[in-house]
Amino acid sequence: MIQAFLVDSATGATVQRLRAATLDGLADFPLSAGQLIVPFDLDVDIESVETWADGEAIYVRPRTIDPVEALALARLRRWEAAKLVRDTKIDSGCMTPLGRVDSDEKSRLNINGAVQTALIAQAAGQPFSIDWTMADNSVVSHDGPATVAMGLAVAGFVAACHEAARGIRVAIEDATDPDTTDIEGGYPE
Secondary structure, eight states: OEEEEEEETTTOOEEEEEEESSHHHHHTSOOOTTEEEEEEOSSSOGGGEEEEEETTEEEEEEOOOOHHHHHHHHHHHHHHHHHHHHHHHHTTOEEETTEEEOOSHHHHHHHHHHHHHHHHHHHTTOOOEEEEEOTTSOEEEEEHHHHHHHHHHHHHHHHHHHHHHHHHHHHHHHOSSGGGSOOSOSOOO
């Protein structure tokens, strides 16, 4: 595998990193005005080096890492990992006055529907009762007020998970080493 740089000949800056099976494969690469191909035959990955110009010559050197950019990328990666934890926590189930219920997206939708039905029944002066399958697969009968309390518990749980995630986001943004930020703690059970 041949590695090469497509370089802006005026600035020496890498425009694109290229790979081809043979050196002849690079010869067919279309060049724009002011571009040239600089083969790179060292045994290191081309992604770890960059090109630069010094007068008329083009040189290759280890890639310079911008510490501000590296920190911003590390924070972004850590926040993406934290969002996955947050979403997993939200979907992990939560306690309600009558026991633990599932809290994944479909369950939250079903709970919202049950709460709406209970409130409609209450507004119409009608009795309401629903047998709800809990997180442990037991079935618990919920009257109207218990169904509303279940919905409020789930909504509060989701809000608490988002609040914990906001705290984690602040910690990540304040960290000089975001990879050490605890992204698992602070969530409700």
